Amino acid sequence: MIRVPGAILAGGRASRMGGGDKGLLQLGDRTLLEHVIARIAPQVSNLVLNANGDPARFSDYELPVISDCAEDFAGPLAGVLASLDWAAGQGEENIVTVAADTPFFPTDLVSVLADARAKAGTKIALASTQGAVPGQHRHPTFGLWPVSLREDLRQSLRDGVRKVVAWTDKHGCASAEFPASDYDPFFNVNTPQDLERARRLLRKVAK
Numbered sequence: 001m002i003r004v005p006g007a008i009l010a011g012g013r014a015s016r017m018g019g020g021d022k023g024l025l026q027l028g029d030r031t032l033l034e035h036v037i038a039r040i041a042p043q044v045s046n047l048v049l050n051a052n053g054d055p056a057r058f059s060d061y062e063l064p065v066i067s068d069c070a071e072d073f074a075g076p077l078a079g080v081l082a083s084l085d086w087a088a089g090q091g092e093e094n095i096v097t098v099a100a101d102t103p104f105f106p107t108d109l110v111s112v113l114a115d116a117r118a119k120a121g122t123k124i125a126l127a128s129t130q131g132a133v134p135g136q137h138r139h140p141t142f143g144l145w146p147v148s149l150r151e152d153l154r155q156s157l158r159d160g161v162r163k164v165v166a167w168t169d170k171h172g173c174a175s176a177e178f179p180a181s182d183y184d185p186f187f188n189v190n191t192p193q194d195l196e197r198a199r200r201l202l203r204k205v206a207k
Helices: 032-043 055-061 076-089 109-120 147-157 162-170 194-204
Strands: 005-009 047-050 095-099 124-131 138-148 173-182
Touching: 005 032, 005 076, 032 047, 032 055, 032 095, 032 109, 047 076, 076 095, 076 138, 076 147, 076 162, 076 173, 095 109, 109 138, 109 173, 124 162, 138 147, 138 162, 147 162, 162 173
Parallel strands: 005 047, 005 095, 124 173
Antiparallel strands: 095 138, 124 138
């Protein structure tokens, strides 16, 4: 089984939620971020949190906090780059990223990403779902990334690239497929309505 570090991407603006940190919202008896940590921590060797602003607000989580490398808000790719730079500083060759607002993602995420990348012979793997949810949906914040591409990503951000798939497709990207039944396991909380849905899903997932 591959053992890689993990990064939780929490650098978004949460504009549809009215601003603030979505990861600190309460879902059941835990915050969203606590749900995410509980799912990803057993799958990785160590964890880092990518978030902008004062890191002290995350002190209770006892995780290293890194900010985006880009000065302007450059979206999730900036968080991926910050994570790759951190992994390089740790002497690592790869890193897995997950989103801080997605509390139900699979507990076998890392192994499925690694298997998909190995079978496809690509450098990157991204999660996708296919099943009862119509169509196939890629989830570009859930990926396995090589440190070797960080300078290419840095230049792409300087060139104005902002969409994750626009950059990953250039390098070849494996699709790690996960089943979806009556809900997408990568469902993320963007709005107050989503948070209410997450509370209903929590009761179902907990059964």
